[in-house]
Amino acid sequence: MPIVVEHLTHVYQSGSINAYTALKDINMTIEDGEFVGLIGHTGSGKSTLIQQLNGLMQPTSGRVTVDGFDMNDKKQRAGGRALVGMVFQYPDYQLFDETVYRDISFGPKNLKLDEAEIDRRVREAMDLVGLDFEEFAEKSPFELSGGEKRRCALAGIIAMYPKYLVLDEPMAGLDPSGRRAVLEMIDGFRKRLGCAVVMVSHSMDDIAKAADKVIVLRGGEIFKCGTPAEIFSLSDELNEMGLEPPFAARMASELRRRGFALPGSIYTNEALVEALESFKRGDKNV
Amino acid sequence: MFKDITLGQYFPVDSPVHRLDPRTKLVLLIMYIIAVFIVKDICVFGLVLAFMLFMTIMSRVPLSYVTKAIKPMKWLLPIMFLLNLFMIKTGTPLFTWKFISITSGGVRQALFIVLRLIALVTGASLLTLTTTPVSLTEGLERLLSPLKAIKFPVHELAMMMTIALRFIPTLLEEADKIMKAQLARGADLESGSIFRRAKAMLPILIPLFVNSFRRAEELALAMESRCYHGGEGRTRLKVLKFQLNDLWALLIMSAFFAAVVLIQHFLPIDSMLTAALKRILKLG
Ligand SMILES: Nc1ncnc2c1ncn2[C@@H]1O[C@H](COP(=O)(O)OP(=O)(O)O)[C@@H](O)[C@H]1O
Ligand SMILES: [Mg+2]
Numbered sequence: 001m002p003i004v005v006e007h008l009t010h011v012y013q014s015g016s017i018n019a020y021t022a023l024k025d026i027n028m029t030i031e032d033g034e035f036v037g038l039i040g041h042t043g044s045g046k047s048t049l050i051q052q053l054n055g056l057m058q059p060t061s062g063r064v065t066v067d068g069f070d071m072n073d074k075k076q077r078a079g080g081r082a083l084v085g086m087v088f089q090y091p092d093y094q095l096f097d098e099t100v101y102r103d104i105s106f107g108p109k110n111l112k113l114d115e116a117e118i119d120r121r122v123r124e125a126m127d128l129v130g131l132d133f134e135e136f137a138e139k140s141p142f143e144l145s146g147g148e149k150r151r152c153a154l155a156g157i158i159a160m161y162p163k164y165l166v167l168d169e170p171m172a173g174l175d176p177s178g179r180r181a182v183l184e185m186i187d188g189f190r191k192r193l194g195c196a197v198v199m200v201s202h203s204m205d206d207i208a209k210a211a212d213k214v215i216v217l218r219g220g221e222i223f224k225c226g227t228p229a230e231i232f233s234l235s236d237e238l239n240e241m242g243l244e245p246p247f248a249a250r251m252a253s254e255l256r257r258r259g260f261a262l263p264g265s266i267y268t269n270e271a272l273v274e275a276l277e278s279f280k281r282g283d284k285n286v
Numbered sequence: 287m288f289k290d291i292t293l294g295q296y297f298p299v300d301s302p303v304h305r306l307d308p309r310t311k312l313v314l315l316i317m318y319i320i321a322v323f324i325v326k327d328i329c330v331f332g333l334v335l336a337f338m339l340f341m342t343i344m345s346r347v348p349l350s351y352v353t354k355a356i357k358p359m360k361w362l363l364p365i366m367f368l369l370n371l372f373m374i375k376t377g378t379p380l381f382t383w384k385f386i387s388i389t390s391g392g393v394r395q396a397l398f399i400v401l402r403l404i405a406l407v408t409g410a411s412l413l414t415l416t417t418t419p420v421s422l423t424e425g426l427e428r429l430l431s432p433l434k435a436i437k438f439p440v441h442e443l444a445m446m447m448t449i450a451l452r453f454i455p456t457l458l459e460e461a462d463k464i465m466k467a468q469l470a471r472g473a474d475l476e477s478g479s480i481f482r483r484a485k486a487m488l489p490i491l492i493p494l495f496v497n498s499f500r501r502a503e504e505l506a507l508a509m510e511s512r513c514y515h516g517g518e519g520r521t522r523l524k525v526l527k528f529q530l531n532d533l534w535a536l537l538i539m540s541a542f543f544a545a546v547v548l549i550q551h552f553l554p555i556d557s558m559l560t561a562a563l564k565r566i567l568k569l570g
Binding site for chain 2: 051054056081082084085086088090092093094095096097106107110111142156157160
């Protein structure tokens, strides 16, 4: 069963003179096992939208249903929330316990799992995020480096086995190798847990590489929803919104502008390389 | 949920009250508070509330914003009113039923407590609505500067206040984010005994404290690296200056203050009214 968002509108400080409509009539579906990329300019409502997915915020009007749990209903909310794992931008908002081990087990404990299962999950989560158990389990989470904290925060969510993993700019402030590592980790969880992923990111290259479906928000409304190929072919519209299309898409459109007859659906580096190589071979029917 | 707290919120418009020197406004507030406590007659209280209304209109802050400050007292006010109503046994009894009795003194006292609290809170909130935290603490520092003579750390105190006020919204916002992060991990903050609930707050309090300490350290470093070394020899970018406006404000305040004192001493309106009331009651 999917996450279904119907006619969702969110107004901040509704009823006061500062009322601000952050989301307008959003309709979308997140299917099982899907990787959804959510992009949009700063302030377009991405964070507001994803916090509705596990009921941390309630819509002013409209409805969110997670596998049949109505998130507007206080009694059903906990059931839906247990299915949706949420990773925030800064690990500092989440780490609190004495040791890494205990911090990661906080979520599983709240799910009322037994000791043995918790232990198994903590070990597995640490393995998936690449934190060595012997080295880190008994360390204080506050002694970790920035990248290690992020891994620890991720592990705390993974250990809850979410059916949907929601990440709000998980790679902000990381260097390229750190970004690649996070993407690989997310890929690892998907293989292991078969979970769906909703990822907010400013890096179109990462979205192009990983997403099955891309949703573009503009001014609190869904501007466009489609496959990466559909979205990244709209390079003019994306540029206008202040979003830079992936490097490969920009390169391809620049080459096309200069008279190279490249196909229209290039947005990953691999596809670009392949197209250029077949071009070099003199194969004009790419 | 923390976002609803409006503590010392500044209302950014331009008005004669906003433009007053913060020192003037502090002095006005002090005089106003003294006036509120001098008043012993309900009728004179009308004058106090009228003055408050006048200042609010001059400040161009919507009345609803000033009265918002009363909202957190929505439980305190009725409790204070009822306590005074039933506990004070002075004056003539108005109503008795078994062991419960209400006296005229009780009614007066109950009304007074409520009116005083409202007058004080709205006065203070008008000050913070019309004065930025920075200029407020600056005004305080200058007003208290004579205390430097007895080695009282006036500057340090003012700086601490400025920083504290500056970080209240940041802290509230951060508490909100941390709470969400822990709720998303299945933290249960709402059920169980008080003891359990206090323990459930730990996952929120610990990151809040850790982040605050880290931020304090970073702030101290940032200040030191820009050569901050306390108040000694420190000058101001904008030096406070009294203007004609301040003179007017002080004059108006003094007139109001004098009126309150004079009426209170020479025109016992309340006792005249009660006497009249008694005559009418007796006639009836
Ligand atoms: N607590 C709040 N109160 C009022 N407005 C808010 C609040 N949080 C966010 N907003 C506004 O809502 C809009 C969307 O914010 P957000 O969802 O954080 O955008 P994004 O994550 O896409 O940058 C922004 O214009 C922001 O200023
Ligand atoms: Mg955001």
